[in-house]
Amino acid sequence: MTRWSIRPTRRRLVWLALVVAGALVVGLFWHQDDPALPLAASAPPAGLHFLGPVPVVTPAGEDRTARRRQLAGQVRLTQHTYCSYLQHTRYPHASRPAAQHPDQLYPNQPVRESNPMRVAGGDSDPGVLVQTAQSRVYLAAGETVEFSLRAVDARGAALPLVVTRALAQGMVAQGARPAPSVTLAFSQDDGGNWRATFAPHAGVLAGFHGTIRSEVRFSTGGRSGMVLFDVIHSPELPAVWTGAPHEAIGPDALEFTLPLDVRLPGRYVVSGRIDDALGRPFALASFNELLGQGTQSVALRVHGKLLHDADPGPALPLVLRDVEGYLLSENADPDRLLLARREGPVLVSRTLSLSGVPDSEWQSEERSRYLAEYAKDRAAARERLAAFDPAATLPPLACSEPGLVQ
Amino acid sequence: MKHRRIPYALYVLGTLCLLLATTVAGATNYTLWINGRSSGGAPGNYSDFRYWGPAAIPAGINKQAVNWDGRSSIASQSGRVRDALDCFCTGQNWCYIAAYSAGDLLLGYTLANYGGSARTVTNASANASGVCAASGGVQTGWNLKWVRVAAGASGGSELANAGAWTTSEPLVQDLKTSTARAMYNHNDTRNVWFYRYAGARGTAYSFLLPGQDDEVVAYHSSGGVAGNAGRSLCNPGDWLCDDLRLGTAPNQGGSVKWSWHSVVFRDDGERFNHYGDGNWAGIIGVVRDAMVDTAN
Numbered sequence: 001m002t003r004w005s006i007r008p009t010r011r012r013l014v015w016l017a018l019v020v021a022g023a024l025v026v027g028l029f030w031h032q033d034d035p036a037l038p039l040a041a042s043a044p045p046a047g048l049h050f051l052g053p054v055p056v057v058t059p060a061g062e063d064r065t066a067r068r069r070q071l072a073g074q075v076r077l078t079q080h081t082y083c084s085y086l087q088h089t090r091y092p093h094a095s096r097p098a099a100q101h102p103d104q105l106y107p108n109q110p111v112r113e114s115n116p117m118r119v120a121g122g123d124s125d126p127g128v129l130v131q132t133a134q135s136r137v138y139l140a141a142g143e144t145v146e147f148s149l150r151a152v153d154a155r156g157a158a159l160p161l162v163v164t165r166a167l168a169q170g171m172v173a174q175g176a177r178p179a180p181s182v183t184l185a186f187s188q189d190d191g192g193n194w195r196a197t198f199a200p201h202a203g204v205l206a207g208f209h210g211t212i213r214s215e216v217r218f219s220t221g222g223r224s225g226m227v228l229f230d231v232i233h234s235p236e237l238p239a240v241w242t243g244a245p246h247e248a249i250g251p252d253a254l255e256f257t258l259p260l261d262v263r264l265p266g267r268y269v270v271s272g273r274i275d276d277a278l279g280r281p282f283a284l285a286s287f288n289e290l291l292g293q294g295t296q297s298v299a300l301r302v303h304g305k306l307l308h309d310a311d312p313g314p315a316l317p318l319v320l321r322d323v324e325g326y327l328l329s330e331n332a333d334p335d336r337l338l339l340a341r342r343e344g345p346v347l348v349s350r351t352l353s354l355s356g357v358p359d360s361e362w363q364s365e366e367r368s369r370y371l372a373e374y375a376k377d378r379a380a381a382r383e384r385l386a387a388f389d390p391a392a393t394l395p396p397l398a399c400s401e402p403g404l405v406q
Numbered sequence: 407m408k409h410r411r412i413p414y415a416l417y418v419l420g421t422l423c424l425l426l427a428t429t430v431a432g433a434t435n436y437t438l439w440i441n442g443r444s445s446g447g448a449p450g451n452y453s454d455f456r457y458w459g460p461a462a463i464p465a466g467i468n469k470q471a472v473n474w475d476g477r478s479s480i481a482s483q484s485g486r487v488r489d490a491l492d493c494f495c496t497g498q499n500w501c502y503i504a505a506y507s508a509g510d511l512l513l514g515y516t517l518a519n520y521g522g523s524a525r526t527v528t529n530a531s532a533n534a535s536g537v538c539a540a541s542g543g544v545q546t547g548w549n550l551k552w553v554r555v556a557a558g559a560s561g562g563s564e565l566a567n568a569g570a571w572t573t574s575e576p577l578v579q580d581l582k583t584s585t586a587r588a589m590y591n592h593n594d595t596r597n598v599w600f601y602r603y604a605g606a607r608g609t610a611y612s613f614l615l616p617g618q619d620d621e622v623v624a625y626h627s628s629g630g631v632a633g634n635a636g637r638s639l640c641n642p643g644d645w646l647c648d649d650l651r652l653g654t655a656p657n658q659g660g661s662v663k664w665s666w667h668s669v670v671f672r673d674d675g676e677r678f679n680h681y682g683d684g685n686w687a688g689i690i691g692v693v694r695d696a697m698v699d700t701a702n
Contacts, residue, residue, distance in 0.1 A: 084597075089597055102593075103593070112636075113634055116613060137584055138588060171579060286594070333482040333576060336481075365545070366522075370549075
């Protein structure tokens with residue numbers, strides 16, 4: 001019997017096992033660039049918790065306490081990563097609980113800001129706060145925007161203010177021919193706010209695509225100040241809503257379908273809000289897909305399990321409202337052409353019971369891929385800690401630790 | 407018997423090579439660093455760490471510099487990030503990401519708009535433009551473990567509102583607070599965590615930046631706070647200002663953070679400003695330490 005004979009199965013398996021182990025060890029250390037060298041100025045632990053920076057361990061592993069803390073932190077981080085992903089991906093990315101999108105629920109509410117008054121020379125007056133509002137930031141072709149401003153002192157009391165000049169002008173690249181400008185007509189309302197309505201489509205800026213900056217100069221308390229309002233204007237509609245929206249129960253979701261006549265093909269990004277029958281926000285549904293020219297459909301889905309899991313469940317029927325979207329252009333500036341906004345209710349669901357609505361978790365290649373990798377990381381972190389400190393207490397694998405999933 | 411020995415030896419060697427190939431080339435973790443405003447490293451050159459500091463300094467496993475020009479619009483530069491993600495975060499390869507300042511806005515925009523798009527799996531070997539060749543296959547989105555954000559500007563900066571920076575710069579237009587916050591859905595990260603690091607050693611522009619700031623961004627942005635800008639948030643102990651709370655907890659006063667955004671470092675000692683000084687300094691240094699510790 002020669003040494004390389006394949007006949008003794010046991011010996012062959014031993015060799016194979018040695019080869020596998022050797023390869024794994026080589027592969028493992030192949031990745032170990034960027035060793036954790038100590039730096040002169042490592043971060044202090046202010047505001048630290050388990051995801052924050054941990055003191056860097058010396059290469060020789062002299063500081064076993066720090067190393068143990070580091071490994072324990074990695075165990076908690078990988079556990080948190082795995083468990084939070086597992087829990088939150090029960091529903092697909094395109095159908096999410098409303099609570100996870102707090103600033104997306106009322107897209108047509110004005111954008112309000114308050115800043116210290118900016119005065120000539122780039123300085124500011126912290127004693128005067130200028131409160132501004134604009135009804136929207138992105139404008140589809142044909143839409144208008146309302147601007148308003150007022151001044152208050154540090155205690156919130158209104159201060160007299162007069163708008164002296166307001167000019168809207170398209171922003172262009174440096175060196176390009178200046179875009180046209182238009183004067184905005186501000187007037188004071190009964191509440192002391194100065195207001196103006198800007199309709200780019202109604203003037204020389206109708207064909208302008210991009211950021212239009214409105215520079216508003218005013219006077220208050222004997223000093224001159226300035227505020228800037230920016231809007232991003234789309235000069236044309238890339239597609240037109242057409243036909244009546246309809247509803248169906250799909251394989252895993254309640255689907256609201258909106259027909260769209262696409263003039264310019266490409267990636268369309270659309271979102272809609274789903275309220276329950278009492279007007280309470282329940283979900284955000286989104287759509288992000290490539291659409292060809294012609295009659296297409298935009299499907300906004302409410303995942304069935306999201307409906308079934310809600311406790312208390314939503315009052316039916318659901319209402320789809322406030323649909324907005326745009327055609328996204330890759331690597332371009334401006335990057336989008338907006339669809340006409342559909343403000344208010346768009347479709348009231350006919351589904352009055354969840355009995356026929358599917359109740360299954362979202363499954364996809366993406367989800368499986370992520371969970372497999374995160375699980376692998378978690379197992380590796382646990383093994384590292386256990387190898388370093390066999391007495392270390394490992395957290396339970398179950399994703400039920402209170403406060404773990406945020 | 408000789409003719410039986412050789413095949414088994416080859417079999418053993420083949421197994422060794424296959425395992426090595428699978429372990430080394432087939433499944434690699436990378437650490438991507440996405441810069442903020444102003445120029446530094448050459449776009450497309452993933453080895454050029456000039457923006458950050460000495461390249462020899464550890465900054466996470468297999469670190470790559472995702473350089474972009476730091477002045478053009480977010481939309482026009484998103485392709486740089488997509489190229490890098492396609493290169494290093496597809497197939498068997500996975501990525502940790504560190505984003506700084508406007509790099510936060512750039513990454514958030516990219517994930518919200520393209521995070522679910524079909525991506526070509528590549529060979530992780532970039533050409534001079536930073537593009538990697540297809541290696542076969544297509545997948546949905548990228549392979550991301552998590553993101554750490556230093557001085558995140560995805561909520562914009564009042565310095566852009568006030569004209570403190572040149573208004574002809576497209577990026578400055580994007581950094582206006584109302585524009586940055588309306589640009590994309592910041593909650594849509596494809597369920598990938600953004601761990602945020604907020605510095606508070608700001609003095610020069612404190613009259614423009616509400617609450618605590620690092621001299622460029624205020625806590626409402628670096629802390630990932632949803633809703634309108636202008637909210638004053640501070641470290642605990644300031645009775646005239648609401649606290650920015652750690653983790654995902656709502657802040658004092660009720661403001662909330664974007665989903666999948668968690669504050670893991672708040673600069674209670676007011677020790678870290680916005681600037682890296684080309685030497686991994688300021689709040690960048692805090693994130694670098696964390697990347698060394700956890701991106702492996």
